[in-house]
Amino acid sequence: MKIRLATVWLGGCAGCHMSFLDLDEFLIDLADAVDLVYSPVVDVKDYPENVDLCLIEGAVCNEDNLEILHKIRARTKVLVSFGDCAVTGNVPAMRNPLGLANVENVLQCAYMDHAQNNPSVPKADGIVPQLLANVRPVHELVRVEYFLPGCPPPAARIKSLVAQLLAGTTPKQEGEQLKFG
Numbered sequence: 001m002k003i004r005l006a007t008v009w010l011g012g013c014a015g016c017h018m019s020f021l022d023l024d025e026f027l028i029d030l031a032d033a034v035d036l037v038y039s040p041v042v043d044v045k046d047y048p049e050n051v052d053l054c055l056i057e058g059a060v061c062n063e064d065n066l067e068i069l070h071k072i073r074a075r076t077k078v079l080v081s082f083g084d085c086a087v088t089g090n091v092p093a094m095r096n097p098l099g100l101a102n103v104e105n106v107l108q109c110a111y112m113d114h115a116q117n118n119p120s121v122p123k124a125d126g127i128v129p130q131l132l133a134n135v136r137p138v139h140e141l142v143r144v145e146y147f148l149p150g151c152p153p154p155a156a157r158i159k160s161l162v163a164q165l166l167a168g169t170t171p172k173q174e175g176e177q178l179k180f181g
Contacts, residue, residue, distance in 0.1 A: 004053070005037065011065055011085065013091075026163075033166050038051070059137060063132065069141055070141075080144070080148055081138045083153055088149075093135040
């Protein structure tokens, strides 16, 4: 039976998924070993039940991120915090010193002050979810089994971790470079 794999993109740049795609030939091996049940590259609208492994990229920035994160945790056996945004908050968390009182200023800056066409804050239309007062790394909100740091994590490190998990072994995360295996 194939492993049910999901990848998720929360608040971040998608660089971790780009690094994942840099797995090159290993993607072919992976396709034989897993069913990709949820991902930005798969047209599935709702996070499924009974996911064996999920790589979750990005920080938790808004109410939608928080809602899907709790669904992911409830429906996933092994959760990997995938990349520095998921592990530490990284660049998305740079707005944290502004505090809740300045969330509106963040939206004003992004959607009004720097807009070239049709400046307006789209949250009034429900397009932009309610921002959280502080951006949070994944492990501050749910249990995470493994951390895969890097901005983005190199493809070789992703391959090593995923291969060990697929083989049913406990990945060794050690050393300054967090080398696996």
